[in-house]
Amino acid sequence: MALTAAQQGEIEAARTAEGRTRRPVVPALEAMLFEAIPVLDHGFVRVIDYMGDDTAVVQAARVSYGRGTRASNEDRGLLRYLMRHRHSTPFEMCEIKYHVKLPIFVARQWIRHRTANVNEYSARYSILDREFYIPRPEHLAAQSSSNRQGRGEVLAGDEAARVLDLLRRDAAQTYDHYAEMLNEDEAGEPADPSRQGLARELARMNLTLNTYTQWYWKSDLHNLLNFLSLRADSHAQYEIRAYADAMLQTVAAWVPMSHEAFRDYRMGAVTLSSQMLAVVRRMVAGEAVSPEGSGLSKREWRELMGMLGRDG
Numbered sequence: 001m002a003l004t005a006a007q008q009g010e011i012e013a014a015r016t017a018e019g020r021t022r023r024p025v026v027p028a029l030e031a032m033l034f035e036a037i038p039v040l041d042h043g044f045v046r047v048i049d050y051m052g053d054d055t056a057v058v059q060a061a062r063v064s065y066g067r068g069t070r071a072s073n074e075d076r077g078l079l080r081y082l083m084r085h086r087h088s089t090p091f092e093m094c095e096i097k098y099h100v101k102l103p104i105f106v107a108r109q110w111i112r113h114r115t116a117n118v119n120e121y122s123a124r125y126s127i128l129d130r131e132f133y134i135p136r137p138e139h140l141a142a143q144s145s146s147n148r149q150g151r152g153e154v155l156a157g158d159e160a161a162r163v164l165d166l167l168r169r170d171a172a173q174t175y176d177h178y179a180e181m182l183n184e185d186e187a188g189e190p191a192d193p194s195r196q197g198l199a200r201e202l203a204r205m206n207l208t209l210n211t212y213t214q215w216y217w218k219s220d221l222h223n224l225l226n227f228l229s230l231r232a233d234s235h236a237q238y239e240i241r242a243y244a245d246a247m248l249q250t251v252a253a254w255v256p257m258s259h260e261a262f263r264d265y266r267m268g269a270v271t272l273s274s275q276m277l278a279v280v281r282r283m284v285a286g287e288a289v290s291p292e293g294s295g296l297s298k299r300e301w302r303e304l305m306g307m308l309g310r311d312g
């Protein structure tokens with residue numbers, strides 16, 4: 001994670017400033033505020049601001065005048081009920097804003113989540129840093145033969161070395177060409193006074209997708225949990241999952257009861273179709289159900305056996 005001394009200084013200054021407020025604050029998240037959680041080789045996630053806490057969720061569900069005097073186990077019970085029954089709007093009362101530094105190919109997946117507010121670093125206005133994501137050897141895997149959207153065996157030996165070499169060289173070469181086309185030195189003056197230099201908005205177009213970009217990303221808790229349920233899931237690509245895992249740490253600090261309910265009723269839960277449920281009922285009643293007699297397709301049968309932790 002390449003934070004410059006100036007950037008680190010800004011973070012330290014922001015972390016020492018304190019103000020008084022009547023709004024609810026969450027000490028565990030206050031402790032993390034502004035600090036960068038490293039993700040991948042040069043990326044990070046850091047919380048910039050937030051509004052609300054677990055109490056805001058239950059308060060909205062009850063539409064009450066203040067924090068009230070209910071016992072926290074009543075709040076926890078209500079919160080778990082809301083999560084279990086997919087009552088979404090109380091969770092929309094909490095908001096969080098992140099600063100994220102991420103490779104462009106991860107940003108392309110992430111931006112599909114339309115319910116957030118996003119402001120990205122402008123590569124029309126500024127020059128992108130010379131930083132590229134290079135996977136660690138254990139993440140350099142072959143195409144999966146069973147899952148078209150997944151990875152299989154980790155590459156080894158000469159093949160792995162060659163792939164890493166290509167990734168590094170291509171990224172470095174296109175960045176060198178980017179810098180040459182821009183024709184700007186570090187002070188923003190022409191590197192070669194005899195050339196005009198290409199506009200930043202055009203010079204960026206040949207950069208590789210592993211180049212890092214940055215954005216501010218703000219979401220309410222309901223949509224953040226939707227994002228995390230998809231992107232912290234084992235089906236999500238490792239690189240975006242690494243960001244989702246870092247964000248889960250912040251959610252656990254911010255809204256511990258919502259986080260616990262989310263883990264129990266969303267991340268750790270499964271959805272059964274009515275046909276799957278019928279099969280489970282027959283099994284619980286002691287019947288030996290075969291794939292052929294289940295009424296499920298082969299794939300659904302495999303999925304159900306996976307959920308039940310049985311061999312297909």
Ligand SMILES: Cc1cc2nc3c(=O)[nH]c(=O)nc-3n(C[C@H](O)[C@H](O)[C@H](O)COP(=O)(O)OP(=O)(O)OC[C@H]3O[C@@H](n4cnc5c(N)ncnc54)[C@H](O)[C@@H]3O)c2cc1C
Nearest residue numbers: 109111112113114115116149223226227230231235236237
């Ligand atoms: C493992 C995985 C693989 C994927 N593969 C592909 C792929 O191959 N190709 C591809 O294109 N995408 C792919 N996606 C992206 C996926 O299809 C969704 O676009 C993305 O996950 C955003 O999800 P979302 O719509 O729930 O989120 P959000 O955009 O945040 O939306 C949240 C909810 O708000 C509502 N909503 C938001 N905007 C609208 C709208 N305009 N109209 C109606 N309702 C709206 C919907 O109920 C939606 O579920 C993949 C995602 C994952 C997790």
